[in-house]
Amino acid sequence: MPTIFPRSLIGTPEPPATRPKPGAVRYLLGHFTGVGLPLTSRYRSAADADVIADARTVAQFGISSNRPWEYNWIIGLNGWVFVQAGEYLSAHCLNFNAQSKAVLFLNAIGVPLTPAQIDAFRELRHDLVLRGELHPDHHADPHYMYRTTGCPGAEIATPPGSKWNSPTGQGQLGQLRSELLRPWTPPAPPPATVDPPVEPDPAPILEEDDMKPRMWRHADYQNVFLIGSGPAINVTPELAKSYANEGVDIIVERHPQMLKGCMHQAGLDETDLLPWPA
Numbered sequence: 001m002p003t004i005f006p007r008s009l010i011g012t013p014e015p016p017a018t019r020p021k022p023g024a025v026r027y028l029l030g031h032f033t034g035v036g037l038p039l040t041s042r043y044r045s046a047a048d049a050d051v052i053a054d055a056r057t058v059a060q061f062g063i064s065s066n067r068p069w070e071y072n073w074i075i076g077l078n079g080w081v082f083v084q085a086g087e088y089l090s091a092h093c094l095n096f097n098a099q100s101k102a103v104l105f106l107n108a109i110g111v112p113l114t115p116a117q118i119d120a121f122r123e124l125r126h127d128l129v130l131r132g133e134l135h136p137d138h139h140a141d142p143h144y145m146y147r148t149t150g151c152p153g154a155e156i157a158t159p160p161g162s163k164w165n166s167p168t169g170q171g172q173l174g175q176l177r178s179e180l181l182r183p184w185t186p187p188a189p190p191p192a193t194v195d196p197p198v199e200p201d202p203a204p205i206l207e208e209d210d211m212k213p214r215m216w217r218h219a220d221y222q223n224v225f226l227i228g229s230g231p232a233i234n235v236t237p238e239l240a241k242s243y244a245n246e247g248v249d250i251i252v253e254r255h256p257q258m259l260k261g262c263m264h265q266a267g268l269d270e271t272d273l274l275p276w277p278a
């Protein structure tokens with residue numbers, strides 16, 4: 001499960017119980033904020049506090065424009081998911097709301113998808129099928145395929161192509177970026193830390209050429225994470241050594257945001273950090 005926050009966190013009211021809950025719909029549409037003015041600093045930072053503030057801005061805008069449940073879910077630049085309409089009917093695409101659900105990517109124009117957002121979207125889709133909110137044979141498509149709009153922009157989808165015979169009578173052909181369309185693969189369980197160490201699985205989550213697992217560590221800390229597919233996994237020094245012998249690269253850099261992301265995904269907190277010996 002991606003990290004999902006309830007409506008209350010962003011100030012979105014609970015929908016009335018009478019609001020429809022469309023069942024296993026066949027379309028999931030991707031949207032963006034459409035905000036790109038150089039004057040705004042919104043939708044550009046992946047810091048947790050900024051992402052929450054940005055999600056609240058969207059929620060408040062929805063309330064003030066009489067569409068408090070415009071999108072079903074909002075995905076921040078740090079990969080956090082916020083419920084807006086959730087399982088209830090949303091209001092994101094004229095003449096197509098009952099047939100579809102919507103994800104808003106909290107990106108300003110020109111701000112690319114982050115790996116955390118890509119993973120969150122893939123995992124959310126997987127989850128929604130299991131929960132019966134999306135049909136197993138659903139399509140995940142850009143907003144512009146069902147409405148004359150540039151949404152969700154070049155960072156999230158291919159440029160709109162030719163007009164097509166869409167179910168709404170509007171729209172252009174195209175697709176969400178291919179990274180978003182890869183099926184979710186649940187990550188391997190964390191390696192056992194029994195003594196003596198068990199024979200490690202050399203490539204627990206290798207599935208596609210460009211998703212080769214790699215190890216990563218912050219230059220100032222000993223903690224090593226396996227990254228590249230699914231959430232980061234914390235690996236023991238012994239396992240890190242044997243992965244290195246198997247040819248898994250290790251990246252060492254001084255990147256606090258990456259460290260924070262890995263720690264969060266691996267379920268660690270600051271007390272787990274081991275400083276690199278001076």
Ligand SMILES: [Zn+2]
Pocket residue numbers: 030031032143149151152
């Ligand atoms: Zn849109």
